[in-house]
Amino acid sequence: MDSKRLAPIIVSTDLNESEELISAIRGIGFAVRPTVASSDEALREQLQSIQADLILFDADKAGFGQEELHTLINDAGKRLPVIVLVHKPVTDPMQYLSAGADDVVVASNHEHVQHVVKRTAEAQFNWRSLKHSQGQVREAEKRCQLLLESSKDAIGYVHEGMHIHANRSYLDLFGLGDMDEIEGMPLMDLVTSSERSNVKEFLRQYSRSNDPEQTLSTQLLSVSGDEFEAELTFSPASIDGEDCTQILIQRHDGNTKELEKQIHFLSQRDLMTGLYNRQYFMDQLKEKVADATRGLGNRAVILLALDRFDSLKETFGISGSDIILVDFGKLLEKEIHDDDIACRFDSSRFIVLTSTWQAEALQAYMERLAGSITNHICELDGRSIASPASLGASIIDENAPDANETLARAERAFKQAVASGGGQGYIYRPREGEMSQKQLDELWGKRLREAIKENRMRLLFQPIVSLNGQPEEHYNVFMRMLDETGKPIAALEFMPSAERTGVAKMLDRWVLHHALKQLAARLRDNRRTILFVKLTAGSLQDPEMLPWLSEQLKENRISGDLLVFEIKTGVAVNYLRQAREFQKGLRQLHCHLTLDDFGSGANPFQLLKQVPADYLKFDATFMDDLPNSPENQETLKLLTSQAHAENRMVIAQRVEDPQVLPTLWGLGINYIQGNFLQVPSERMDYDFTALG
Known part of the structure; x- marks a missing residue:
């Protein structure tokens, strides 16, 4: 952009004054x-019609x-600095600045x-240049990733085999679904047994x-057992x-052409x-x-x-609810505009990227979608099912933040629509003084540090009880x-911000430090206790x-086998x-490991080959x-059976009702945890003989 070219809009009914201002601005080049x-x-x-600068x-x-x-x-979706003109000096310009002005000047001065216009214009040009540069960086990163992902050549990366x-x-060459299936897999698993010594x-x-x-x-080997000749370049x-x-x-046969046809879709x-899918949608959104x-x-x-x-989902189970989501997805694809992009964002939520952005048109669009969804009937197991939907929208214009904040x-x-009873759509409108997610995260970080400094953090303990009568x-x-x-304030409220800002690592250490102090005190009272402690990424x-x-551990004279660290499966x-x-390091300290939220996904036990949790x-x-739920019972039975075959103990969490205990015992569950036993408390005072 040429920094000497300036397109201001002068808002005034005084044409003579406007001409004087234009002349003054020209006077600075x-x-x-x-x-x-x-x-x-x-x-x-x-x-709406011109690209103004200020x-x-x-x-x-x-x-x-x-x-x-x-x-x-x-409303125009612009980001424009505003210089307020007054006709006599003001003693307190804050009434203008707090209303959004960038500066206040006397029009006749x-x-x-000239000074304010030059400074403000340069700031606007720099902002646009920054946005342009950020866009170029994103494009370069995207092109590099696309070059790799769209390459017809099969390219992999290995470290220490x-x-x-x-x-x-x-x-696709090896018949694998996604990165989860290959990350951590030995290269030798893809080589035929007769060739492994040569490789x-x-x-x-x-x-x-x-x-x-x-x-x-x-000779290489696909996961389905097919062998093929190939040339590997290292x-x-x-x-x-x-x-x-x-x-x-590079394969030596012609089977790759058919595989290449699937790449774009998959x-x-x-x-x-x-x-x-979510990854493609996020690329488009950015x-x-x-x-x-x-x-x-x-x-x-x-x-x-x-x-x-x-x-x-409670009525029709997991498989039935999947059918409902597929039907909903088809309806959504039919109802959106041709140039819109619809995505399954997570397990049960969908998202649309649309070119309809002006507030009135966007609200009308959401109302039409909401009406179509409410009136849609899904047939399942001989029953007719209908459900309204809640919708939440955010406008992407020159003022838009990054994709995550959008x-x-x-x-x-969306949450506002749900809170209002559902079946309707709301457009996000920033409230005065409302902070961005980044600002909220920074605020949580400050509050957490202050809470630690002022001794306002508390440890809570919830018992994990054996179903086999073990008194530990x-x-x-x-x-x-x-x-x-x-x-x-529950950890659920601040941990997402803590993880995004890196404060979670500090909280992990705070929890461990104080938990070990309490554990040492119990050992001095001859109360041998094992603690399960959560760790973040x-x-x-x-x-x-x-x-x-x-x-x-040395300072508190505690054996590592009294600590079990919990890592969420998704984090692992x-x-x-x-x-x-980390798991290898824990082994050296004699500590143990738990994988939390285990059991989802097509093959959850594949992770245990790389992270062998106890x-x-x-x-x-x-x-x-x-x-x-026969479906959930059967899944837990299979998971428990395989876990026991690999000498691993299993824990059922969120046990809220004693009626579920016979089912869990029959499935072979080793331990249970939940509010039925005891809600989290600041004291470790549960009677572990209560279920004996």
């Missing part, structure tokens, strides 16, 4: 392309107020006007060689700063509903946000879900925060965590290398109406 708006309607038209707003001669001015700017990344062609010898020679690129012809590479080896595979689509902030077209996102889905805004509007004392450790008035990635833990999958190394805590959703 700008090639001025001005427009003058003498009414709110004229300004509305100009905001607004000079005469507070006395505009014909309307500053509040209406900012409403017009926001042309030297001051284990896969750490692969593109879609590589996965091992080649790799030994390659590691000693000074030749960075070498090739090997060998070369050095780096993933996330970690040195590794790139492997490019890389973009949700296999259950046929809609776009691109459209970047376009909008550069003035290349506005958009909106609409988050929506069936209001009655939870009750429908989604957070849509979710706030086990407790799960939780935490909560007290606000400035002493009101408790930040601690897995912290190289100082295990040495610190070792010192804490996303940070597989770190989880694997305990498996089943996903709490399996407990939903368990006595009356």
